[in-house]
Amino acid sequence: MDSPTGARPIIALRGVSKTYWRDTIEVPVLAQLDLDVADGEFLALMGPSGSGKSTILNLVSGIDSPTAGRVVVAGVDLGSLDQAALAAFRARHVGFIFQSYNLIPVLTAFQNVELPLLLTGLDRRQRKQHVLDVLGIVGLHGRSEHYPRQLSGGQEQRVAIARAIVSDPSLLVADEPTGDLDAASATEILDLLGRLNREFGKTVVMVTHDPRAAERAHRVLHLDKGVLVESVRRDRP
Amino acid sequence: MTRFLPFILRSTLRNKRRTVLTILSLIISLFLFCTLRTVITSLAASLESASTARLITRRSTSLTFMMPASYRDRLAQIPGVEDVAYMSWFGGVYIDERNFFAQFAVDPVRYLVMYPEYRLTPEEKETFRRERTACIIGEKLARKYGFKKGDRITLRGTIFEGIWDFTVCGIALPATPDLDTNWLLFNGEYLNQRMGDFGQVGTFVLKLKDPSRAGDIARIVDATFANSAAETKTETEKAFQLGFISMLGNIQAVIYALGSAIVIAIGLVSMNTMMMAARERTREIAVLKALGFNDRTVVGLVLAEALLITLVGGLLGAGLARLVFAFSNFNAGGFFQQFKVTDGTLAQAMGIALFLGLVSGLAPAWNAARLRIVDALRHSG
Incomplete structure (x- = not known):
């Protein structure tokens, strides 16, 4: 399925299939999927559990590999990379936002956000500047020394978003980013994702069950049993 | 690796009680190791001071006659x-x-x-x-x-x-x-x-x-x-002292057996601690890998954590033995000329601590390297 914007695709899936094995039972998850996501697009993936939406997220972020087909992200064919190169690819191109935040509990907000920068060549002063900048973007400048247990769910997710963008990746993958949040916090997080997309040009691929979250996307893809069944394009919010 | 030090320190102190107990067990065991080894080095030192210009003649049947x-x-x-x-x-x-x-x-x-x-x-x-x-x-x-x-x-x-x-x-x-x-x-x-x-x-x-x-x-x-x-047996002073010591049985073999048992027991304790710590953090390790930490870095972090615990335990245990015997003037009621923990014994204790750190960190590090991000995030969340 082509990118409807006509812009250069940052993600291209060609004939991608994915099959899992549960003991001796073969479980097909994706079947011959073609998909383009344009650079700067905000894409929402919807569908029932087991429809393959999270698998697409895993494939484009390089933490899983397809059974068949090609996954090209930011011009890189992920199938050609070994584990070390995939790790470097993720560090450079992908920012992860999880449903349950997945912050390291023994680290402060600052230290959590700093983690991806430890893999770069930045010195301590530069890392500090980057971390404070992104904590400012997500509105948590004054909470940098707080531990995750001292933050609300919404604040934790904002720290997670700061961690996702601190190394300036081109792609943000968000797996149910508002799934654990109350309505007010969910709105704040969706506003933030929209802003990152609009103002900072981040491509966002978001899995969600929430139609209100999907409304923020440029395009909503519905999956069922590993097949794209519907594509809805919205005007840019 | 120095940039990861704060992370390693925080991870080590995540479960303070467990870490402190593990370090305590290392302190006690390496203190014991140093003590046992000092028995051997002290006996050897007593032989070194024996003269070769003197012979000792005694009854061939036994020193007691x-x-x-x-x-x-x-x-x-x-x-x-x-x-x-x-x-x-x-x-x-x-x-x-x-x-x-x-x-x-x-x-x-x-x-x-x-x-x-x-x-x-x-x-x-x-x-x-x-x-x-x-x-x-x-x-x-x-x-x-x-x-x-x-x-x-x-x-x-x-x-x-x-x-x-x-x-x-x-x-x-x-x-x-x-x-x-x-x-x-x-x-x-x-x-x-x-x-x-x-x-x-x-x-x-x-x-x-x-x-x-x-x-x-x-x-x-x-x-x-x-x-x-009254037939005699004549030997150098050094050989005589060695024979006198051997009357106590094969001390060296007993000491090495005890020392090995201690090292193995503590190795198992450390390994258990490190595996528990790593197992509890399966999801965290998966997140680190998702963020771009490669297998080598993850292995390094897990090993560094294990080494930090065992080296701190080793340093404190061996250091304590050195200080205690240096200041207490202990000589087992005069049995030893001097009972001093030597630099060689300290080095051996630290070598054991290093070995324990590597061995106890190896299995969890290997598991961390093999961890599939998708599986870890799916199952432990």
């Missing part, structure tokens, strides 16, 4: 022997059995001449030769019990029964600090007379004109008394 004092004249006539003195183990008890120290009845004239490494004034030597109940105390023993010249010391004989009173006539100072001075020497004539001129001695010390002929002379000595009622 005595031989005629009259052998002295025949020994002195053997070519290559410069001088001969006798020395008999007394085995008395000072106040009670806990106050163990060596006591010898010695030739009042020749013995002190043959051991110039123990320093006494001419007046002290003269008093020792002249006074029947005079005794000389080694410096360490004098310091331990506060003995000084003129003090009276009473021993209860166990081999030679009765109450034996002595007067301290001198404190012997060692020429070098590694020399044993945990002993009491008394005039051998006192023992001989009180035992009714029994004319028996425990050992003879032979001073040689040429130490390189020690082997030949030892053979001549033993041949001289072959087929007599």
Whole structure:
């Protein structure tokens, strides 16, 4: 399925299939999927559990590999990379936002956000500047020394978003980013994702069950049993 | 790796109680290891101070049997022997059995001449030769019990029964600090007379004109008394001390067995701790890998955490052993000349700590490297 914007695709899936094995039972998850996501697009993936939406997220972020087909992200064919190169690819191109935040509990907000920068060549002063900048973007400048247990769910997710963008990746993958949040916090997080997309040009691929979250996307893809069944394009919010 | 240090430190202290208990177990075990190894090095050190210019002649059957004092004249006539003195183990008890120290009845004239490494004034030597109940105390023993010249010391004989009173006539100072001075020497004539001129001695010390002929002379000595009622066994002072130590059994093998058991037990404890810590953080490791941490970095982090725990435990355990034995003047009731944890023992303890860190961190590090991000995020969330 082509990118409807006509812009250069940052993600291209060609004939991608994915099959899992549960003991001796073969479980097909994706079947011959073609998909383009344009650079700067905000894409929402919807569908029932087991429809393959999270698998697409895993494939484009390089933490899983397809059974068949090609996954090209930011011009890189992920199938050609070994584990070390995939790790470097993720560090450079992908920012992860999880449903349950997945912050390291023994680290402060600052230290959590700093983690991806430890893999770069930045010195301590530069890392500090980057971390404070992104904590400012997500509105948590004054909470940098707080531990995750001292933050609300919404604040934790904002720290997670700061961690996702601190190394300036081109792609943000968000797996149910508002799934654990109350309505007010969910709105704040969706506003933030929209802003990152609009103002900072981040491509966002978001899995969600929430139609209100999907409304923020440029395009909503519905999956069922590993097949794209519907594509809805919205005007840019 | 230094940029990851705060992360490693925080991870190590995540479960403070578990970390502290693991480090404590390492401290205790490596303290014990250092203590056991110091038993070996202390015994070896006592052999190092033994002279090769002196031979010891004793009964061939056992050190516990005595031989005629009259052998002295025949020994002195053997070519290559410069001088001969006798020395008999007394085995008395000072106040009670806990106050163990060596006591010898010695030739009042020749013995002190043959051991110039123990320093006494001419007046002290003269008093020792002249006074029947005079005794000389080694410096360490004098310091331990506060003995000084003129003090009276009473021993209860166990081999030679009765109450034996002595007067301290001198404190012997060692020429070098590694020399044993945990002993009491008394005039051998006192023992001989009180035992009714029994004319028996425990050992003879032979001073040689040429130490390189020690082997030949030892053979001549033993041949001289072959087929007599009291056959002899002659060996260098060092070999004699080694034999004396071996009477205690194969200490070295026992110590190494104990040390190995301790190391293995603590290795298992550390491994269990590290595996528990890593298992609890499966999801975190998956998140780190998702963020771009490669397998090598993740393995390094897990290993560094294990090494931090074991090296801190090793440093504290070995350091504590060094300090405790340096300041307590411990010598196992005079059994050891000195009981000092050597640099070599410290290095071995730290080597063991390093080994334990690597071994205990290896399995969780391997698991972390093999961890599939998707599976870990799916199953543990």
